[in-house]
Amino acid sequence: MGREPGTCISCPQRRATSVQPICLAARAGNSALRSGLLVKKAPLELSSVARTAALKYVDLFQTNGLEFHQEFEPVRVRGDENRLEQIVDNLLSNALRYTERGGRVTLRVGRREDKALLEVEDTGIGIPPNELSDIFRRFWRGEKSRSRVTGGAGIGLAIVRDLTEAHDGQVDVDSTPGRGSSFRVSLPLA
Secondary structure (H helix, E strand, O other): OOOOOOOOOOOOHHHHHHHHHHHHHHHOOOHHHHOOOOOOOEEEEHHHHHHHHHHHHHHHHHHOOOEEEEEEOOOEEEEOHHHHHHHHHHHHHHHHHHOOOOOEEEEEEEEEOOEEEEEEEEOOOOOOHHHOOOOOOOOOOOHHHHHOOOOOOOOHHHHHHHHHHHOOOEEEEEEEOOOEEEEEEEEEEO
């Protein structure tokens, strides 16, 4: 049973404040995000933002029997600190959800050519090739995630895409079923 278009998911209390504007933008077809109304850009250090977002995951990964590696290079972007933290949070949350005990998650921030690069790589369940074109659609959930107790609501990666585009960036993914996924967010340098 699917959701009605234009409805918003119920958000846990701890995320309600950060997700509420995104849910409103989702209802509006994300035009508010793309126009920059919900993104207040300022020069900032992307590695610092990623470190802050990753702090709450250190214990979660350890508790779930996962290795968590972090690799940071200094790189400056113009962005909204809260929204960039949400990108990292959503990607790490998915990695935690879809990586089995004994697996590894790596968070990297650096520079590639003339772009800042934020990457979350995991050794999780991976995404079948026929589902890759759909994973950034709102409320879409892959076959494996629909059958998992821990499956999400299908909005996290859509939020990642919308927030990345609001920062004039791009998000892409490489994935192999049974081997893991690598999500890369590239942003213009400040």
